[in-house]
Amino acid sequence: RWKNWPDLPFYILADVLVREGLAHAERPSLPAAPTSVDVRRNGAVTELAWPRTTGATDYRVYRAKHAGGPYVWLNSPYFEHPTGPTQDPHYTDQTGSAGDVYVVTAVDAKGRESAWPDAP
Numbered sequence: 270r271w272k273n274w275p276d277l278p279f280y281i282l283a284d285v286l287v288r289e290g291l292a293h294a295e296r297p298s299l300p301a302a303p304t305s306v307d308v309r310r311n312g313a314v315t316e317l318a319w320p321r322t323t324g325a326t327d328y329r330v331y332r333a334k335h336a337g338g339p340y341v342w343l344n345s346p347y348f349e350h351p352t353g354p355t356q357d358p359h360y361t362d363q364t365g366s367a368g369d370v371y372v373v374t375a376v377d378a379k380g381r382e383s384a385w386p387d388a389p
Contacts, residue, residue: 300324300375302383303358308371315365317373319358322383325375327354329382332362333370336388340372 303319310316317330331340343362344352350364354376362371375383 297379297381299381300377300383302375302386303328303373306371306373310367313363315362315369315371317360317362317371319373321358322375324377325383326378327356327376328358328360329374329376330355330360330362331372331374332365333372334368336370 301322301324303322306317306319308315308317319328322328329345330343332343333340342348344355344360346353360373362369365371372385374385
């Protein structure tokens, strides 16, 4: 007798997905991340600029004190001082400091974010 009856639907669904569902799934194409980000410290602010990416409608800007994180999403609607999505290929960080590490990703019209670059 099997005593884990609540787990049974999970295993049945997983089996069905592996046998039939995944064959029909199509991997979405994501926009490419910006190829290079120019970071310039200008007094108390940090200015970032990058080339436009094909298929991108918005860009997300992340900052960390060192490579590897933790990263903070700067233009998030949930950030302490929200600036909203960045549609232009530049961003001004008013609260950054010297030595900060930045990552910029592209977002398409469906809200899918590009992969992170190999190096910040």
